[in-house]
Amino acid sequence: MNRLEEALRDALRREEAPGGFTEGVLARLSSPAARPAPWVWLRWALVTTLSLLLLVAVQYNTERRRRAEGERAKAQVLTALRITAEKLEYTREKTTRATSRGPAAGRPVNTI
Amino acid sequence: MKNAIALIAFSLLPLSAQDVKFPESFDKLAAKAKETVNINLDGSMLQLAGNFLSGQKSGEATVKQLAAGLKGLYVRSFEFAEDGQYTDADVAPIRSQLAGAKGWSKIVDVAEKNEHTEVYARSEADKIVGMAVIAAESRELTVVYVDGPIDLARLSKLVNLDLDVAAPAKK
Amino acid sequence: MGGFRLAAAGTGEVEALTVPVARREFADLVREHQSMVYSLSLHILRDPPAAEELAQEGFLQLHRNLSGLKTDAHVVHWLRKVTCHRSIDRIRRSKSHPEVNLASAPEPAVPCYRGDPMLSERIRILVASLPADLRTVVVLRYQEELEPAEIAEILSQPVRKVKAHLHKGLALLREKAKRFVGEVES
Numbered sequence: 001m002n003r004l005e006e007a008l009r010d011a012l013r014r015e016e017a018p019g020g021f022t023e024g025v026l027a028r029l030s031s032p033a034a035r036p037a038p039w040v041w042l043r044w045a046l047v048t049t050l051s052l053l054l055l056v057a058v059q060y061n062t063e064r065r066r067r068a069e070g071e072r073a074k075a076q077v078l079t080a081l082r083i084t085a086e087k088l089e090y091t092r093e094k095t096t097r098a099t100s101r102g103p104a105a106g107r108p109v110n111t112i
Numbered sequence: 113m114k115n116a117i118a119l120i121a122f123s124l125l126p127l128s129a130q131d132v133k134f135p136e137s138f139d140k141l142a143a144k145a146k147e148t149v150n151i152n153l154d155g156s157m158l159q160l161a162g163n164f165l166s167g168q169k170s171g172e173a174t175v176k177q178l179a180a181g182l183k184g185l186y187v188r189s190f191e192f193a194e195d196g197q198y199t200d201a202d203v204a205p206i207r208s209q210l211a212g213a214k215g216w217s218k219i220v221d222v223a224e225k226n227e228h229t230e231v232y233a234r235s236e237a238d239k240i241v242g243m244a245v246i247a248a249e250s251r252e253l254t255v256v257y258v259d260g261p262i263d264l265a266r267l268s269k270l271v272n273l274d275l276d277v278a279a280p281a282k283k
Numbered sequence: 284m285g286g287f288r289l290a291a292a293g294t295g296e297v298e299a300l301t302v303p304v305a306r307r308e309f310a311d312l313v314r315e316h317q318s319m320v321y322s323l324s325l326h327i328l329r330d331p332p333a334a335e336e337l338a339q340e341g342f343l344q345l346h347r348n349l350s351g352l353k354t355d356a357h358v359v360h361w362l363r364k365v366t367c368h369r370s371i372d373r374i375r376r377s378k379s380h381p382e383v384n385l386a387s388a389p390e391p392a393v394p395c396y397r398g399d400p401m402l403s404e405r406i407r408i409l410v411a412s413l414p415a416d417l418r419t420v421v422v423l424r425y426q427e428e429l430e431p432a433e434i435a436e437i438l439s440q441p442v443r444k445v446k447a448h449l450h451k452g453l454a455l456l457r458e459k460a461k462r463f464v465g466e467v468e469s
Contacts, residue, residue, distance in 0.1 A: 028343055087247045094222045
């Protein structure tokens with residue numbers, strides 16, 4: 001064992017805790033301060049509630065956007081297919097008219 | 113010359129998820145039109161729309177069934193205040209795509225004074241799996257491209273149905 | 284239980300390590316281990332009031348966690364671990380405990396001799412001048428007589444890191460301390 005290590009062991013030997021240490025610990029145990037203050041629980045409850053509210057708000061917003069997008073898409077599908085049906089019907093009518101008038105009236109290639 | 117280049121360029125475009133691509137000149141037509149309908153619905157949007165279509169109301173139920181199998185639905189429709197706002201050159205790129213694409217053939221071509229309507233269909237195993245309609249009038253141009261199997265008999269029912277459709281986009 | 288031993292373990296004290304905690308009063312536990320806990324925090328913090336407060340808080344925390352500790356050996360290990368970690372955290376947080384620069388520790392007018400209380404105080408000041416992590420390793424080694432593997436478990440560090448800290452801490456201390464204890468054998 002070298003001299004430094006000897007010196008360290010001497011210097012760092014355990015010391016007695018100050019007088020009344022144990023009593024101090026026991027006193028703190030039974031004092032209200034030793035128990036978690038109600039406001040700590042309240043804070044956690046508040047944080048949890050706010051987080052849940054935020055989650056609900058985000059979900060609601062997402063659902064609202066999805067609904068708006070869905071309604072828009074629905075309107076577009078209705079419009080697009082209506083236009084398609086009208087054009088085809090118009091074409092069918094013209095083809096029928098042309099066929100009834102004879103080949104000179106128009107030049108349908110084929111009919112649906 | 114520019115139109116010829118556009119024609120060649122568009123005819124060389126690889127066919128992808130949207131087989132028929134609308135030419136860039138349509139943007140200029142939209143600027144000139146008094147009313148425009150611009151619809152781009154891919155598979156996911158059609159599925160979303162389907163979730164909001166009622167299976168109970170007769171019109172919407174028909175549309176819901178029609179849209180169910182589709183992969184895409186695209187419409188460009190322009191209504192102009194006066195004649196001469198577009199030319200054949202504006203439509204030529206689309207005709208060129210359809211003429212050169214595999215499986216596509218023209219099934220209807222009706223031309224009258226100032227009106228020309230063409231219907232193209234794409235077939236696979238005797239089923240129509242795609243349709244394009246080009247309806248050109250003096251003050252209106254409409255191009256519709258339907259990607260996916262379409263029930264024409266069911267489609268024709270839509271003509272007489274009172275659908276609660278939102279007004280097309282106006283300028 | 285894991286080879287833990289006190290600085291002056293006798294048969295009675297070793298037996299006490301295996302006594303179930305539930306059978307002992309909490310006050311007895313405090314009395315038995317307060318010296319160890321207080322000394323650890325005192326030698327690390329070098330601030331008696333702060334050391335006392337930290338030591339008391341450690342026992343309050345022990346009381347809350349007692350149900351999870353099976354034997355006295357667990358309690359000893361737990362107290363060492365918590366005291367060291369809290370002390371290190373306190374050093375890092377507190378501006379009032381800046382690490383004393385080794386060079387600023389004043390030198391004695393005359394060389395010290397072994398057994399000289401001034402020497403021990405001088406050594407304690409030098410230990411307090413070490414960075415927190417080196418200081419803790421040195422204190423655990425020479426106050427608690429722990430082996431590097433045991434220190435590594437307490438500090439949740441690899442053994443090689445503990446050995447490196449110990450080696451470095453001793454080298455720094457040796458450099459300064461040789462003026463007080465003469466040339467130190469390596």
